Amino acid sequence: MTTKQVRAVCPHDCPDTCALLVTVEDGVATAVKGDPDHPTTAGVLCTKVSRYTERTYHADRLLHPLRRVGNKGEGKFERISWDQALDTIAARLAPIVARAPEAILPYSYCGTMGLLQGEAMSSRFFHKIGASLLDRTICAMAGFTGYKYTIGGAIGTDLEQFQNAKLILIWGGNPVASNLHFWTRAQEAKRRGARLIAIDPYRSLTAEKCHQQIALLPGTDSALALGLMHVLIAEDLLDHDYIAQHTLGFEQLKQRAAAWTPQRTADTCGISVAEVVELARLYGGMAKAGEPVAIRTNYGVQRVRGGGMAVRNMACLPALVGAWRHAAGGIQLSSSGSFPTNKAALQRPDLLQGQPRTINMSTIGDDLLRPASPEFGPQVEAVIVYNSNPVAVAPDSTKVAAGFAREDLFTVVLEHFQTDTVDYADIVLPATTQLEHIDAHTAYGHLYMMANNAAIAPMGEAKANTEIFRLIAARMGYDDPCFKESDDELAAQAFHAKDVRAVNFDWDALKQKGWQKLNVPDAPFAQGGFPTPSGKCEFYSARMLADGLDPLPDYIAPYESPASNPALAAKYPLAMISPPARNFLNSTFVNVKSLRAGETEPYLDMHPDDCTARGINDGEMVRIFNDRGSFVAKARVTTKARPGLVVGLSVWWKKMASDGKNVNEVTSQRLTDMGRAPTFYDTLVQVERAAA
Numbered sequence: 040m041t042t043k044q045v046r047a048v049c050p051h052d053c054p055d056t057c058a059l060l061v062t063v064e065d066g067v068a069t070a071v072k073g074d075p076d077h078p079t080t081a082g083v084l085c086t087k088v089s090r091y092t093e094r095t096y097h098a099d100r101l102l103h104p105l106r107r108v109g110n111k112g113e114g115k116f117e118r119i120s121w122d123q124a125l126d127t128i129a130a131r132l133a134p135i136v137a138r139a140p141e142a143i144l145p146y147s148y149c150g151t152m153g154l155l156q157g158e159a160m161s162s163r164f165f166h167k168i169g170a171s172l173l174d175r176t177i178c179a180m181a182g183f184t185g186y187k188y189t190i191g192g193a194i195g196t197d198l199e200q201f202q203n204a205k206l207i208l209i210w211g212g213n214p215v216a217s218n219l220h221f222w223t224r225a226q227e228a229k230r231r232g233a234r235l236i237a238i239d240p241y242r243s244l245t246a247e248k249c250h251q252q253i254a255l256l257p258g259t260d261s262a263l264a265l266g267l268m269h270v271l272i273a274e275d276l277l278d279h280d281y282i283a284q285h286t287l288g289f290e291q292l293k294q295r296a297a298a299w300t301p302q303r304t305a306d307t308c309g310i311s312v313a314e315v316v317e318l319a320r321l322y323g324g325m326a327k328a329g330e331p332v333a334i335r336t337n338y339g340v341q342r343v344r345g346g347g348m349a350v351r352n353m354a355c356l357p358a359l360v361g362a363w364r365h366a367a368g369g370i371q372l373s374s375s376g377s378f379p380t381n382k383a384a385l386q387r388p389d390l391l392q393g394q395p396r397t398i399n400m401s402t403i404g405d406d407l408l409r410p411a412s413p414e415f416g417p418q419v420e421a422v423i424v425y426n427s428n429p430v431a432v433a434p435d436s437t438k439v440a441a442g443f444a445r446e447d448l449f450t451v452v453l454e455h456f457q458t459d460t461v462d463y464a465d466i467v468l469p470a471t472t473q474l475e476h477i478d479a480h481t482a483y484g485h486l487y488m489m490a491n492n493a494a495i496a497p498m499g500e501a502k503a504n505t506e507i508f509r510l511i512a513a514r515m516g517y518d519d520p521c522f523k524e525s526d527d528e529l530a531a532q533a534f535h536a537k538d539v540r541a542v543n544f545d546w547d548a549l550k551q552k553g554w555q556k557l558n559v560p561d562a563p564f565a566q567g568g569f570p571t572p573s574g575k576c577e578f579y580s581a582r583m584l585a586d587g588l589d590p591l592p593d594y595i596a597p598y599e600s601p602a603s604n605p606a607l608a609a610k611y612p613l614a615m616i617s618p619p620a621r622n623f624l625n626s627t628f629v630n631v632k633s634l635r636a637g638e639t640e641p642y643l644d645m646h647p648d649d650c651t652a653r654g655i656n657d658g659e660m661v662r663i664f665n666d667r668g669s670f671v672a673k674a675r676v677t678t679k680a681r682p683g684l685v686v687g688l689s690v691w692w693k694k695m696a697s698d699g700k701n702v703n704e705v706t707s708q709r710l711t712d713m714g715r716a717p718t719f720y721d722t723l724v725q726v727e728r729a730a731a
């Protein structure tokens with residue numbers, strides 16, 4: 040027997056981007072472990088990826104190309120050869136390319152975070168044919184945009200510093216489920232005497248392990264941040280020197296924050312005045328005493344109308360109190376902006392002729408149903424889906440499914456499994472998993488460039504995304520040399536080797552070692568140097584004004600909340616959020632039995648008062664509905680949800696629920712204040728006992 044250990048990388052859309060060691064025995068992957076030497080992974084993986092071989096060798100893996108034989112959505116297919124699949128795709132796409140290439144839409148997200156199997160060969164192909172561009176907004180664009188206006192880029196406190204913080208605000212994130220290796224550091228900080236505070240309307244797995252939870256109403260975080268600014272300024276808990284040297288617009292900010300008294304803040308957020316005042320005193324007081332105070336914010340705050348503003352306001356706080364002076368102080372949203380990634384080399388935007396239209400992935404429901412018009416351009420005639428499962432994950436799912444059900448739409452899906460989206464495909468192409476292909480990775484929660492080696496041969500007839508787009512390009516007669524580059528040749532271009540942060544990046548060396556830390560300072564903004572136009576932390580943003588936004592921090596109320604929309608709340612009084620379930624990764628892993636067993640079935644967490652008012656008992660099936668749609672789940676009566684809030688952990692495959700639906704039946708396609716992102720957690724619903 041031959042046994043080897045292969046260095047790999049977890050490909051999932053998770054900030055931790057773990058370094059993996061894959062044990063391969065006679066060509067079969069038998070174990071996937073965390074690399075003990077990689078400083079952030081430290082030998083530990085989450086439950087999901089510890090069971091990776093179960094997913095890789097799952098009996099339901101798609102192993103051959105398929106052609107639809109049933110109705111759209113029915114999921115009936117027959118096996119075809121790769122030649123037949125490629126011929127069909129070329130024959131269907133070529134006339135559209137000749138007539139109206141923008142009628143072709145790529146739809147992809149982060150099924151893999153790999154730079155190669157994500158947007159490399161695929162982008163080259165779509166750029167070459169002139170397909171519509173996809174605005175990849177579904178996750179992080181709101182907060183990213185607000186953060187960028189304020190501090191200039193997706194740069195923040197290094198994960199490896201958090202254990203030294205003395206106060207950590209975990210603001211709109213559930214790291215026990217979704218950022219495990221940050222949680223390890225936060226617990227270490229706690230052991231060293233730090234105070235942990237969760238700001239979350241739901242007593243998540245994380246909130247219940249913090250010293251304190253501030254259970255504000257969903258979508259009111261920007262008001263809380265303004266209230267904190269008010270108290271920090273009123274009680275002079277400020278770092279005047281840092282403000283003078285490294286910030287812009289303090290006087291205007293001061294005026295704005297003056298209106299946000301603790302009372303107004305408390306009323307808006309549905310919390311007590313004491314919670315506002317004490318939090319500000321703790322944060323500002325500890326900073327003034329020279330202690331590192333840190334904020335870990337995440338995506339929970341962004342999925343509402345004012346999601347961009349919420350992150351912007353939070354990003355102002357560290358500069359006010361001088362928290363950036365410490366490596367363990369500041370704020371982290373994402374570390375992705377620290378990487379010198381060479382996207383242009385991988386994606387080749389120079390292949391574009393002219394400027395195709397851009398379609399927002401978050402409004403795919405409406406856009407697939409939209410007829411041709413002068414504003415929109417041609418109707419979408421073909422959609423090629425890879426690394427995503429839009430029928431389950433995109434908002435306003437009734438419309439998404441209706442769009443994919445269009446008889447005249449030609450749909451190709453590259454997948455590992457027969458997801459809800461695959462059920463609507465005309466042609467299904469089997470894709471390799473991370474153990475079967477190579478890739479280069481950045482991360483959005485740490486600062487290491489990472490290399491994934493292939494551990495095993497492709498399963499069945501599966502091919503890597505890169506290879507699939509090479510083959511489609513060749514079949515359509517595109518012979519540009521860029522379509523012939525191998526995956527290793529692509530990977531060698533992944534980072535700007537001359538950028539000082541990349542430390543003379545060399546792909547072969549990275550493949551050997553598996554990972555390499557970026558050369559960046561421990562405390563990114565200790566001396567200012569924000570990558571904004573002014574070089575300062577911009578409390579006042581001229582760019583926001585130019586983009587038609589309020590240049591100062593403000594509060595933007597949710598579209599759907601009892602306070603902002605009482606008429607709607609009279610019909611649908613409960614706010615619904617649907618954050619990630621611990622055992623799933625978005626809709627990935629829902630079909631892995633042992634992980635699904637950890638979640639058992641779709642639940643709805645409801646406060647006892649809301650259950651009593653509706654005659655709902657624990658464990659009963661309930662119907663959750665609004666004007667957009669409905670789905671059923673099992674009620675869990677719990678004080679984890681504050682009164683008026685219901686929580687459906689997500690994202691279930693629709694076909695695995697008793698009614699064939701999931702939470703996205705009730706979410707809306709309305710977009711955030713900035714970044715054009717979805718508002719999954721800005722949803723009012725009513726709940727009733729389901730008919731037997």
Ligand SMILES: Nc1nc2c(c(=O)[nH]1)N[C@H]1C(S)=C(S)[C@@H](COP(=O)(O)OP(=O)(O)OC[C@H]3O[C@@H](n4cnc5c(=O)[nH]c(N)nc54)[C@H](O)[C@@H]3O)O[C@H]1N2
Nearest residue numbers: 211212213217241243257258337338339618619623624625
């Ligand atoms: N296990 C697991 N890990 C994951 C994922 C997964 O599906 N499963 N998904 C990955 C992806 S793609 C992402 S984007 C991240 C997302 O993971 P996180 O960044 O942790 O974000 P969410 O899970 O959306 O929300 C986190 C918390 O925010 C709370 N929240 C909801 N609305 C609000 C609000 O208005 N204000 C505040 N303060 N809190 C609110 C929720 O109750 C939840 O506890 O996790 C990644 N990691």
Ligand SMILES: Nc1nc2c(c(=O)[nH]1)N[C@H]1C(S)=C(S)[C@@H](COP(=O)(O)OP(=O)(O)OC[C@H]3O[C@@H](n4cnc5c(=O)[nH]c(N)nc54)[C@H](O)[C@@H]3O)O[C@H]1N2
Nearest residue numbers: 148149150151178426427428432453454470617625626627
């Ligand atoms: N209600 C509600 N909806 C949500 C969210 C929420 O919190 N609540 N979260 C939102 C967020 S943050 C996000 S990021 C999106 C995520 O939405 P998606 O990015 O669509 O993520 P997944 O649902 O995990 O689907 C990814 C698919 O890619 C496939 N895949 C993985 N690797 C490869 C590969 O190498 N090749 C190919 N061809 N396929 C591959 C997987 O099998 C999987 O089916 O969902 C959003 N939807």
Ligand code: SF4
Nearest residue numbers: 049053056057085088
């Ligand atoms: S999903 Fe996240 S925590 Fe789990 S192995 Fe992957 S990167 Fe690590």
Ligand SMILES: [Mo]
Nearest residue numbers: 052177178179
């Ligand atoms: Mo996400």
